Amino acid sequence: MRLVVVGGVAAGLSAASRARRLDASLEILVLEKGSRIAYGACGLPYYIEGQAESLDQLTLHTPEFFRRERRIEVRTQTEVAAVRHAQRELQLVSGERIRYDKLVWAAGARPVHPSRPDDRTFVLRTDADAARLQAFLSERKPKTAAVVGGGYIGLEMVTALRARGLSVTLYEAKGHYLHRDDDWLTSRITGLLERCRVAVKLRTPVSSPAQMGEDVIIWAAGMQPNTALIADAGAATGRTGALQVTDRCETTLPGVWAAGDCAETNHLVSNRPVWLPLGATANKMGRVAGANAAGARERFPGIAGTSIVRVAGLGVAFTGLNSAQARLDGFRPASAVIDAQDRPRYFRGRKLQVELVADLGTRRLLGATIAGDEGVRGAINVAATALAARMTLDDFLSLDLAYTPPYAAATDPLLIAARQLARELR
Amino acid sequence: MRLVVVGGVAAGLSAASRARRLDASLEILVLEKGSRIAYGACGLPYYIEGQAESLDQLTLHTPEFFRRERRIEVRTQTEVAAVRHAQRELQLVSGERIRYDKLVWAAGARPVHPSRPDDRTFVLRTDADAARLQAFLSERKPKTAAVVGGGYIGLEMVTALRARGLSVTLYEAKGHYLHRDDDWLTSRITGLLERCRVAVKLRTPVSSPAQMGEDVIIWAAGMQPNTALIADAGAATGRTGALQVTDRCETTLPGVWAAGDCAETNHLVSNRPVWLPLGATANKMGRVAGANAAGARERFPGIAGTSIVRVAGLGVAFTGLNSAQARLDGFRPASAVIDAQDRPRYFRGRKLQVELVADLGTRRLLGATIAGDEGVRGAINVAATALAARMTLDDFLSLDLAYTPPYAAATDPLLIAARQLARELR
Numbered sequence: 017m018r019l020v021v022v023g024g025v026a027a028g029l030s031a032a033s034r035a036r037r038l039d040a041s042l043e044i045l046v047l048e049k050g051s052r053i054a055y056g057a058c059g060l061p062y063y064i065e066g067q068a069e070s071l072d073q074l075t076l077h078t079p080e081f082f083r084r085e086r087r088i089e090v091r092t093q094t095e096v097a098a099v100r101h102a103q104r105e106l107q108l109v110s111g112e113r114i115r116y117d118k119l120v121w122a123a124g125a126r127p128v129h130p131s132r133p134d135d136r137t138f139v140l141r142t143d144a145d146a147a148r149l150q151a152f153l154s155e156r157k158p159k160t161a162a163v164v165g166g167g168y169i170g171l172e173m174v175t176a177l178r179a180r181g182l183s184v185t186l187y188e189a190k191g192h193y194l195h196r197d198d199d200w201l202t203s204r205i206t207g208l209l210e211r212c213r214v215a216v217k218l219r220t221p222v223s224s225p226a227q228m229g230e231d232v233i234i235w236a237a238g239m240q241p242n243t244a245l246i247a248d249a250g251a252a253t254g255r256t257g258a259l260q261v262t263d264r265c266e267t268t269l270p271g272v273w274a275a276g277d278c279a280e281t282n283h284l285v286s287n288r289p290v291w292l293p294l295g296a297t298a299n300k301m302g303r304v305a306g307a308n309a310a311g312a313r314e315r316f317p318g319i320a321g322t323s324i325v326r327v328a329g330l331g332v333a334f335t336g337l338n339s340a341q342a343r344l345d346g347f348r349p350a351s352a353v354i355d356a357q358d359r360p361r362y363f364r365g366r367k368l369q370v371e372l373v374a375d376l377g378t379r380r381l382l383g384a385t386i387a388g389d390e391g392v393r394g395a396i397n398v399a400a401t402a403l404a405a406r407m408t409l410d411d412f413l414s415l416d417l418a419y420t421p422p423y424a425a426a427t428d429p430l431l432i433a434a435r436q437l438a439r440e441l442r
Numbered sequence: 443m444r445l446v447v448v449g450g451v452a453a454g455l456s457a458a459s460r461a462r463r464l465d466a467s468l469e470i471l472v473l474e475k476g477s478r479i480a481y482g483a484c485g486l487p488y489y490i491e492g493q494a495e496s497l498d499q500l501t502l503h504t505p506e507f508f509r510r511e512r513r514i515e516v517r518t519q520t521e522v523a524a525v526r527h528a529q530r531e532l533q534l535v536s537g538e539r540i541r542y543d544k545l546v547w548a549a550g551a552r553p554v555h556p557s558r559p560d561d562r563t564f565v566l567r568t569d570a571d572a573a574r575l576q577a578f579l580s581e582r583k584p585k586t587a588a589v590v591g592g593g594y595i596g597l598e599m600v601t602a603l604r605a606r607g608l609s610v611t612l613y614e615a616k617g618h619y620l621h622r623d624d625d626w627l628t629s630r631i632t633g634l635l636e637r638c639r640v641a642v643k644l645r646t647p648v649s650s651p652a653q654m655g656e657d658v659i660i661w662a663a664g665m666q667p668n669t670a671l672i673a674d675a676g677a678a679t680g681r682t683g684a685l686q687v688t689d690r691c692e693t694t695l696p697g698v699w700a701a702g703d704c705a706e707t708n709h710l711v712s713n714r715p716v717w718l719p720l721g722a723t724a725n726k727m728g729r730v731a732g733a734n735a736a737g738a739r740e741r742f743p744g745i746a747g748t749s750i751v752r753v754a755g756l757g758v759a760f761t762g763l764n765s766a767q768a769r770l771d772g773f774r775p776a777s778a779v780i781d782a783q784d785r786p787r788y789f790r791g792r793k794l795q796v797e798l799v800a801d802l803g804t805r806r807l808l809g810a811t812i813a814g815d816e817g818v819r820g821a822i823n824v825a826a827t828a829l830a831a832r833m834t835l836d837d838f839l840s841l842d843l844a845y846t847p848p849y850a851a852a853t854d855p856l857l858i859a860a861r862q863l864a865r866e867l868r
Binding site for chain 2: 284294296297323404
């Protein structure tokens, strides 16, 4: 029995590893288009920033590791040209044919490219993209940069390029960042960027580098799931454009599973399919896809929509729905935003801003947005856990959260926000 | 209608404040034995350590604040001598009688004192205790210290006294710290203390300072709930010695509520009454007691047993049950302990140790123990939230936790521990 996995980053290697653990006899082959596998693609902006000194620091494992330790064959620089599912066969760009019994599609996503790109315009998705940009920055020493797109990668790249001393202009077509139209958050991020002397141009769509005068341009204006080849073979895509999968990560083609940035997943709050390509989700979905491809029956219940990004030193995190999304999904949201010290002042407590959203009718917690320092990650994870458990605001108010002065405030900022929201729901 | 609250620290003032918010017409009187109210008693070791420069930094509010902002009368240095509940009357030590319609008992707990104490022996519970110890340390400049008791306060005081340059010996009657008999944790704390040149004497009971040669002695050998006066009036105490309360925080005396360190509460995992006197619980219980005393009907569902302490720079946190407690409470526990990086190495990731405990039969998550650095608080709070939601290990494995390199690892240490435990439960 032969399992072929297309894609050798987070989802693909999780799938292959899990399948091996559950079935020692399976033949497992991973095909990766690029030359490097198992690298932390989320770390690429930090390689440009200089936090990681080499791309090797982002790489967790080599093909040799998988061959030796897990008996998983990994072929890099191996690109699929077509899927012939009736024959259970992949055709490679090289012309070679690869037979499979079971297939995990973990081909990821690709950045949207500008029309008429030029040699000073870069996307940042793969290790090769990062290497090219790094070489350009070192050799050409650009003074001014444009970043197009105020999403995760755009904001990380603004931070990275400012850290390298470039003058940076951020262009974002919408009036907000990170697909979140919450005014307090937009103001906070804009204020922070402006204090870092970033020229911020919201509501400023740009379609081509040809319009732009900066020395280097980072195009971070969205992503698309890599679905064409498997969709041509008959796998259905959803409303989001990504692959439809069941809660067992199976596509509409029997014997083909999908995981990671090319696939939809269920949103635990709205209970609707969403496409949110993120590394941690890819790891978890990959495990489930690999387990089921190996004959187990495991479920991936979905995601809460948790994400976190560092923007010029500020941690910004989300989970669940904000008010606007909640309305679109048929809820009646109410929300409260608070500022609170995350630790006592005598332990250099920093301010945490917390917005909680709950449904007016059911009092169910729907989402959280948090901005601040170190405490952001822990707080958003608590909210994400509460969402997974479908907690009401009242459940949330009683949470037994840890307190000691060196690490926490006597009343956790999450609970202060929950109390404020409870008063508004009364 | 007059509400009297006995105790002016965490639980008492939370109760009074919440009652005021829900009933503007209530007459509210708070009686506090000490001279200072609303201070963060958990911060006292950090005042001794020098993190907080004065006791005023630990004080959140004055009696004047409550009088002016909340129309709550607060009398300090006012000690109750007897409760005459049939007459709805308190008798003070001064002889004065105070009438009440409703009573919230939030009299806290007191430290166990040694037999035959002397003038170099101190407990650390109140602001007055801290002031006396501070004066002794400054004036007498002791060189050697004994700390009796390896619980929260004992370990915090070991840290504080080492930071002040004293030679410290820690005496603990049991073979472990913090009431947790998990060997890996005991070894880690002992190793850490010994690297800080603390002389650690486990399994070494001491009953009196008379046996001891050190220049100053901190007696941190346990606490007792302040229940005698209200128990004399007929309120029942439980097996733990603290006051029995319903989930509405009402004692067995109608019209008398109790909250904070003098009261039992329900453990959400074992569903049994426990006595775990901690500040964050006092705040939450106080709010519910105050609300119900003001005529609302609110519930305090209980606690997960979450706590956190910093020992010589190491964060140690618990929630739920460890294996030994789980067995006592009738579960069949299985557990896994892992070490994992909490962030990528290129962001100076630190090691987090995580133990998860689950029930073999039901796969329900029962508890977590976590040791490490900044990430400990967030991680224990996630586990506490999962316990409140009665999650199984399988629910926990799918949690959508935040990842970005500056703040987190691609696979959260909690999920690594959960995967390890899942393999052991298979």
